[in-house]
Amino acid sequence: MKTVIIGSGSWGTALAQVLQDNHHDVIIYGIEESQVRDINENHQNSVFFEGVQLNPELKATTDIEVVKEADIVLLAVPTFAIESICQKIDFLLTKKVIVINVAKGFHPETNERMSEVIRRSISSKHLSSVVSLIGPSHAEEVVIRLLTSIDSVSQNLEDAKTVQELFSNHYLRIYTGNDEIGSELGVAIKNVMAIASGIIAGLGYQDNTRAALITRGLQEMIRFGTYFGGKYQTYIGLTGVGDLIVTCTSVHSRNFEAGYKIGKENDVTDFFRTNKKTVEGVRTAKIVHKIAKENNIEMPICEEVYQILYEGKEPKTCANDLMLRELKQEF
Ligand SMILES: NC(=O)C1=CN([C@@H]2O[C@H](COP(=O)(O)OP(=O)(O)OC[C@H]3O[C@@H](n4cnc5c(N)ncnc54)[C@H](O)[C@@H]3O)[C@@H](O)[C@H]2O)C=CC1
Ligand SMILES: O=C(CO)COP(=O)(O)O
Structure with a gap:
C-alpha cells in the first residue's frame, strides 16, 4: 500500500518518517521546494527540526501527480488548506483511497469539522473513508522517536484499524475509536x-x-x-x-x-x-x-x-x- 503525505511541514514530515521507519511505501508531497530538497538531499527538514537527521530513505516531491499512485492520502496541511487540497487531488485520484486527516480545527468559512470537509470535497468514487489520526503528539518529539500515543478515529472501524496497524511501532502506539464528532x-x-x-x-x-x-x-x-x-x-x-x-x-x-x-x-x-x-x-x-x-x-x-x-x-x-x-x- 502506498501512502502519499500532503504537506512537508512539521507533522507531515514526522508522520512520513514513522511510515518509513515501519518500512512502508511512503512519499511526501510539498509545495516548498527548499523543504523538499532539504529532505531528499540533506535528510533534514531544518526549518522545523533543527539538527535532526531524518530516516535517510525518506523521500519528498513537488509533483502532485504522485497522488495517482496512492492507496492512502494523509493530509498534513493547516485547516484552511484542507478543502482546496481535497479538490485538487480529487481530479487526480484514479481509485478509492483512505484519506487520513491530522488537522485540528474547523473549516474557516463553513465551520465544518475536518472529516466533513473531506467527505464533501472528495467524490465518493475516490473516497473509501476518512480517518482522523489525532491526539497528544508534538511533531518535535515524534520525529526523534519519543514514546507517543494517539487515536485513529473513523466512522469506518476497519479503515481505522488499517491506519492503526500502518503507523504503530515501538515509539508510536495507536488506539482506534469511532467517535468522530467527539474526537474532532x-x-x-x-x-x-x-x-x-x-x-x-x-x-x-x-x-x-x-x-x-x-x-x-x-x-x-x-x-x-x-x-x-x-x-x-x-x-x-x-x-x-x-x-x-x-x-x-x-x-x-x-x-x-x-x-x-x-x-x-x-x-x-x-x-x-x-x-x-x-x-x-x-x-x-x-x-x-x-x-x-x-x-x-x-x-x-x-x-x-x-x-x-x-x-x-x-x-x-x-x-x-x-x-x-x-x-x-x-x-
Ligand atoms: N506540528 C504538530 O506537532 C502537530 C500538528 N497537528 C496539526 O496538523 C496540521 C498541520 O500542521 P503542521 O504540520 O504542524 O503545520 P506546519 O506549519 O508545520 O506545516 C504546514 C505545511 O503545510 C504546507 N501547506 C500549506 N498549504 C498547502 C497546500 N495548499 N498544499 C500543500 N501544502 C500546503 C506548508 O507549506 C507547510 O509545509 C495543523 O492543523 C496542526 O494543528 C496535529 C498534531 C501535531
Ligand atoms: O496538536 C498538537 C499537539 O498534539 C500541536 O500543538 P500546537 O499546534 O499548539 O503546536
Missing part, C-alpha cells in the same frame, strides 16, 4: 485552551492556575462536544484530556507560545503583526465563539480568549473577570 471537536477546542494556558503563564500565574484552567477547560470541551453528539467517554481519552494536557503544558505548542507572548505583553497586537506559524486556536476561538453563542453553550474560557484576540480586551482583565464571575457549583 476535542482536538480543535484544546488549541483555544492552550492559548489560554500560555496567556496565564505570560501573565505570571503558575501551577494552581494551570490546573484550574485544564480542568475547567475540559468541562467546556465536554459541554460543547456532547451538545453536538460527541461521547463523554472520548473526553477522558487521548483526543480529550490527553491532547489538552500536552498542548497546555508543552514548550513545543505553538498555541501555548502564542498565548504566552500575548499574556506577557498583555496585548495581542504584536502577536498578529509578527506571527508566521500555524496557530490553529486563533481561528478556532472565533468559530467556537460563534457556534457557542448560536447554541447557548456556556464557554467562559473560550469566550475570554475570543475577547482578547478579536475584541481588544486586555488579558489581565479577562483573568480577573473569569475569577469574579458569578459563583457556580462545580458539576
Whole structure:
C-alpha cells in the first residue's frame, strides 16, 4: 500500500518518517521546494527540526501527480488548506483511497469539522473513508522517536484499524475509536485552551492556575462536544484530556507560545503583526465563539480568549473577570 503525505511541514514530515521507519511505501508531497530538497538531499527538514537527521530513505516531491499512485492520502496541511487540497487531488485520484486527516480545527468559512470537509470535497468514487489520526503528539518529539500515543478515529472501524496497524511501532502506539464528532471537536477546542494556558503563564500565574484552567477547560470541551453528539467517554481519552494536557503544558505548542507572548505583553497586537506559524486556536476561538453563542453553550474560557484576540480586551482583565464571575457549583 502506498501512502502519499500532503504537506512537508512539521507533522507531515514526522508522520512520513514513522511510515518509513515501519518500512512502508511512503512519499511526501510539498509545495516548498527548499523543504523538499532539504529532505531528499540533506535528510533534514531544518526549518522545523533543527539538527535532526531524518530516516535517510525518506523521500519528498513537488509533483502532485504522485497522488495517482496512492492507496492512502494523509493530509498534513493547516485547516484552511484542507478543502482546496481535497479538490485538487480529487481530479487526480484514479481509485478509492483512505484519506487520513491530522488537522485540528474547523473549516474557516463553513465551520465544518475536518472529516466533513473531506467527505464533501472528495467524490465518493475516490473516497473509501476518512480517518482522523489525532491526539497528544508534538511533531518535535515524534520525529526523534519519543514514546507517543494517539487515536485513529473513523466512522469506518476497519479503515481505522488499517491506519492503526500502518503507523504503530515501538515509539508510536495507536488506539482506534469511532467517535468522530467527539474526537474532532476535542482536538480543535484544546488549541483555544492552550492559548489560554500560555496567556496565564505570560501573565505570571503558575501551577494552581494551570490546573484550574485544564480542568475547567475540559468541562467546556465536554459541554460543547456532547451538545453536538460527541461521547463523554472520548473526553477522558487521548483526543480529550490527553491532547489538552500536552498542548497546555508543552514548550513545543505553538498555541501555548502564542498565548504566552500575548499574556506577557498583555496585548495581542504584536502577536498578529509578527506571527508566521500555524496557530490553529486563533481561528478556532472565533468559530467556537460563534457556534457557542448560536447554541447557548456556556464557554467562559473560550469566550475570554475570543475577547482578547478579536475584541481588544486586555488579558489581565479577562483573568480577573473569569475569577469574579458569578459563583457556580462545580458539576
Ligand atoms: N506540528 C504538530 O506537532 C502537530 C500538528 N497537528 C496539526 O496538523 C496540521 C498541520 O500542521 P503542521 O504540520 O504542524 O503545520 P506546519 O506549519 O508545520 O506545516 C504546514 C505545511 O503545510 C504546507 N501547506 C500549506 N498549504 C498547502 C497546500 N495548499 N498544499 C500543500 N501544502 C500546503 C506548508 O507549506 C507547510 O509545509 C495543523 O492543523 C496542526 O494543528 C496535529 C498534531 C501535531
Ligand atoms: O496538536 C498538537 C499537539 O498534539 C500541536 O500543538 P500546537 O499546534 O499548539 O503546536
